[in-house]
Amino acid sequence: MTPPAHRHTLEIRDLSVHAGETEILSGINADIRCGEVTALVGPNGAGKTTLLLAILGLVPYQGAIRFCRAAEHGEGAPRIGYVPQRLDFDRNAPMKVIDFFALSSQRYPVVFGHSARSRRSAEEILARVGAAQLISRPLGKLSGGELQRILLALALRDNPDILLLDEPVSGVDLSGEVLFCDFLSQIHSESRFSLLLVSHDLSVVSRHADRVICLNRRIICQGGTTEMLTPENLEAMYGSGAHLVSHGPADGRGHLHGRAASGQEEEKGD
Amino acid sequence: MAHSLLDPLFSAMGHLLPFGFAEPLFMKRAILAMLFIAPAAAAAGVPLVHFRMAFFSDAIGHSAFTGVAIGVLLGVHPLLTMVAFGLFVAWAITLVKGRTELSPDTVIGVFFSTVIALGIAVISAQKGLTRNLQAYLYGDLLAVSDTEILWMGLLLVAVGAYLFLAFNKIMLIGVHEGFAKSMGVPVRGLEISFALVVALVVTTAIRAVGILLVTALLVVPAAAARNVARGIVSAFWAAIAIGVLSGLLGIAASYYLDTATGATVVLFAAAFFAITALLKGLSRT
Numbered sequence: 001m002t003p004p005a006h007r008h009t010l011e012i013r014d015l016s017v018h019a020g021e022t023e024i025l026s027g028i029n030a031d032i033r034c035g036e037v038t039a040l041v042g043p044n045g046a047g048k049t050t051l052l053l054a055i056l057g058l059v060p061y062q063g064a065i066r067f068c069r070a071a072e073h074g075e076g077a078p079r080i081g082y083v084p085q086r087l088d089f090d091r092n093a094p095m096k097v098i099d100f101f102a103l104s105s106q107r108y109p110v111v112f113g114h115s116a117r118s119r120r121s122a123e124e125i126l127a128r129v130g131a132a133q134l135i136s137r138p139l140g141k142l143s144g145g146e147l148q149r150i151l152l153a154l155a156l157r158d159n160p161d162i163l164l165l166d167e168p169v170s171g172v173d174l175s176g177e178v179l180f181c182d183f184l185s186q187i188h189s190e191s192r193f194s195l196l197l198v199s200h201d202l203s204v205v206s207r208h209a210d211r212v213i214c215l216n217r218r219i220i221c222q223g224g225t226t227e228m229l230t231p232e233n234l235e236a237m238y239g240s241g242a243h244l245v246s247h248g249p250a251d252g253r254g255h256l257h258g259r260a261a262s263g264q265e266e267e268k269g270d
Numbered sequence: 271m272a273h274s275l276l277d278p279l280f281s282a283m284g285h286l287l288p289f290g291f292a293e294p295l296f297m298k299r300a301i302l303a304m305l306f307i308a309p310a311a312a313a314a315g316v317p318l319v320h321f322r323m324a325f326f327s328d329a330i331g332h333s334a335f336t337g338v339a340i341g342v343l344l345g346v347h348p349l350l351t352m353v354a355f356g357l358f359v360a361w362a363i364t365l366v367k368g369r370t371e372l373s374p375d376t377v378i379g380v381f382f383s384t385v386i387a388l389g390i391a392v393i394s395a396q397k398g399l400t401r402n403l404q405a406y407l408y409g410d411l412l413a414v415s416d417t418e419i420l421w422m423g424l425l426l427v428a429v430g431a432y433l434f435l436a437f438n439k440i441m442l443i444g445v446h447e448g449f450a451k452s453m454g455v456p457v458r459g460l461e462i463s464f465a466l467v468v469a470l471v472v473t474t475a476i477r478a479v480g481i482l483l484v485t486a487l488l489v490v491p492a493a494a495a496r497n498v499a500r501g502i503v504s505a506f507w508a509a510i511a512i513g514v515l516s517g518l519l520g521i522a523a524s525y526y527l528d529t530a531t532g533a534t535v536v537l538f539a540a541a542f543f544a545i546t547a548l549l550k551g552l553s554r555t
Contacts (some may be wrong), residue, residue: 056452082452089445093320094496094505100445104453109437111506138500151449219388
């Protein structure tokens with residue numbers, strides 16, 4: 001069988017990132033293929049967020065990050081959508097959801113009102129993520145799950161080739177998380193972007209990801225999801241004695257976490 | 271030349287403001303200066319508060335202390351050295367902030383004390399300087415010259431033009447820097463240019479309300495507007511309205527009460543803050 005033709009690939013070759021003397025990432029070689037969901041897993045401080053920032057060009061790095069687009073799908077720089085882990089903005093800021101959309105889509109200052117075009121595009125994309133009713137709500141008053149949807153909508157607005165999600169379900173309750181993930185896979189099956197997902201939640205990873213990259217400052221292993229999430233690999237990543245723990249409902253929709261021998265749960269990002 | 275440009279404005283004000291306090295020419299000058307300064311300061315204050323940069327603008331205000339002293343020492347007009355030094359400090363703070371792991375308020379705190387210490391050292395060595403400083407410490411709106419008024423008008427135009435181009439991007443950076451960068455916003459350039467614009471507004475507004483109170487002119491209207499506004503549009507225009515109203519009410523009240531103009535203006539702004547805070551409290555219950 002011939003391998004499926006990919007419209008584009010993101011090739012990461014021999015990438016390393018330093019912060020002063022400290023090496024945060026080294027010898028990273030990985031491919032992120034179009035249409036696939038690639039999960040990036042690893043313990044705190046493994047450099048997962050740093051890898052996303054390098055792809056976005058927001059931190060300096062050595063090595064190469066190449067974007068290869070199949071000839072029949074046009075040329076040019078890739079459009080990269082990014083959903084950060086959390087927004088640390090002032091929750092009391094007078095800013096509505098529509099303001100937030102207009103800030104990034106219209107030329108003249110938002111203080112003169114929202115352009116018809118920016119309002120229309122906000123309405124369209126919000127409806128697509130099932131958040132049309134949030135358009136006039138203050139940004140600071142949204143729940144974690146609602147805010148994630150807004151950020152996702154904004155990242156999807158410009159039809160990205162690649163979507164980077166940093167801990168999309170942190171700070172979201174369990175039912176919200178299941179909803180968000182189901183919804184994400186629905187959106188993903190409609191559009192053919194590649195999805196790179198940082199997650200601590202191995203149940204999310206095993207349910208949604210096609211491929212897994214296990215990272216701890218270097219690549220521990222990468223490959224198909226089921227082959228990768230083995231006790232041996234988890235141990236190499238999280239330390240000896242690591243195992244999967246399950247909590248939440250017993251119907252298989254609960255969380256699974258890689259847990260280190262110390263018993264410290266890996267919840268927050270790096 | 272400055273006077274001939276402003277003359278029509280003064281005579282128009284005679285018709286628009288048929289009140290006792292607006293009759294003397296020095297009062298007309300003060301009102302016109304306030305009409306230029308207040309909206310510029312309030313407009314710059316909206317992103318300033320969004321960025322949590324109130325302390326930064328205070329540090330720039332206090333750098334004027336040193337700027338004025340340097341001007342007197344060199345025999346240059348203190349206004350020029352004050353603006354130049356304010357711009358320099360703004361640029362230096364932004365540069366250092368971006369290259370250290372220290373928190374922004376620590377960096378600003380270090381600069382804040384350094385510029386004041388430098389100012390005091392220079393002033394204490396030059397005996398005649400203290401009197402000269404009074405006008406800068408407390409502001410001297412009633413003694414503002416026609417040239418200064420024109421300069422303030424230019425400032426309003428410049429701030430308006432800058433915000434017209436950069437407002438959206440600056441507000442986006444305030445929400446999430448990395449997110450703004452991923453949307454192609456030139457974060458570093460905007461941070462520095464906004465810091466310089468704030469420095470320009472602060473050093474110009476010192477003539478109106480003085481070093482000690484200048485931050486209030488930027489921060490208080492924007493803070494009061496936040497109490498009642500839900501979106502950017504209403505927050506911005508409410509800040510401008512509160513800034514201009516407190517300016518005019520403050521000038522009028524100071525005329526009749528014989529109080530310091532700058533302080534009276536800031537008290538009116540503070541009153542607006544108190545009222546809007548009460549309104550906010552009421553709307554919650």
